[in-house]
Amino acid sequence: MKNDNTKWRVLAGGFAGYTFDAMDLVLLAMAFQPIMADLGLSRSEAGLLATATLIGVGISSVVMGWYADNYGRRKAMLWSIISFSILTMAIAFTSTWLEILILRFLAGLGLGGLWGVIAAYIAETWPTEQRGRAAAFVMSSFPVGVGLASFLAGKIIPMWGWRALFLTAGIALIVAVYVYFFVPESEAWKAQRDARQRGEGKTAEKVSVKEIFAPGLAKNTILATLISAFALTAYWGTTTWLPTYLVKERGLSVADMGMFMTILSVGMFFGYNVFGWIADFIGKRNALLLSLAGSAVMLAVYAMTENHATLLWMGPAYAFFMAFVGLMGSYYGELFPTRIRTTGSGFCFNVGRGISAFAPFILGGIATATSLQTSILLCAIPFLLAAILTAFLPSTERPAAQPAAVASPRG
DSSP states (O other), rough: OOOOOHHHHHHHHEEEEEEEHHHHHHHHHHHHHHHHHHHHHHHHHHHHHHHHHHHHHHHHHHHHHHHHHOOOOOHHHHHHHHHHHHHHHGGGOOOSHHHHHHHHHHHHHHHHHHHHHHHHHHHHHHHHHHHHHHHHHTHHHHHHHHHHHHHHHHHHHHHOOHHHHHHGGGHHHHHHHHHHOOOEEEEEEEEHHHHHHHHGGOOOHHHHHHGGSSTTHHHHHHHHEEEEEEEOOOOHHHHHHHHHHHHHHHOOOOOHHHHHHHHHHHHHHHHHHHHHHHHHHHHHHHHHHHHHHHHHHHHHHHHOOOOOOOHHHHHHHHHTOHHHHHHHHHGGGGGGGGGGGGHHHHHHHHHHHHGGGGGGHHHHHHHSSSSSHHHHTTTHHHHHHHHHHHSHHHHHHHTSSGGGGGSSHHH
């Protein structure tokens, strides 16, 4: 690295930015019950609010990935943080279901762009042998954001109501200020841009989404997108309804639910970082497979747990295995060359997240016909399918016996 300080600034900015990205995504789930009661919504209508968010996320993966590869990681990161922060705050001033629906969709356009940008930043500023741990640490800010949302919901909703909760999204603007002043543009991206301009003149060809479907890359793109779709369908199907499930079917108060979700997030935080170290030893693909398979098993066990004390401690055990988002952050970035790294990794993750958009709505319908427990239990199936598909992706680690000169250019 030309400047060792840069990688730490990227690490700090990425961690803080993704913390509030996660918090913003989960705030709605934390406020579902009071929003439903206040506006008279059914579970299916409430589920559509989460679906609208994830549809926006799916669209943003193409738009923001293209923007980051053509105009820079830093600009894309700033626009993402600023947009989702302001649009989420605006929910505090809404009075109808439709207004919230529109704002959640628009906020999703900003929320979806951040993951791919951070994944590319890490891949371009950290050495290969430390990349798994660095990406896992940054992405472990997701459970920090979930825990923060849970804590704030437990404190704010009982005292000031659900609208006040959404105003807390404005804290993310502080992160945008930090990124603007302290996080430099990726040197690898600038070198790639300059090389294109030298070779092609001022009319240098822009990065195109179709490049990730070129021979040699199409299989990885399709498989990684399907893995994301299955894994995130299971994750969002569970996470969206878990707070409501704990209150309505397990009898917890809103304050106790906030505590349960906060403790669950602690387990997820440790899982992200432990799996980051595991990835650097057994390989990113193998660690991803282990995380997804473990999530399938532990989710099934958690959904069958009824005792409150057992439920409290099984939560962190289940969440420990849900480290796949962090692993995808380091692994997907290495499936594509620098020129299309954000477009490729962002497409695979966020289009998968977009496909998972209908999970909250569908599971809300299933819960209406059966129960929330049944809906959550069914989510173990797509986790297992994602684990199986992961086995068909390539390893991106350099063979130990080969010199660096013949290593893959994607490292």
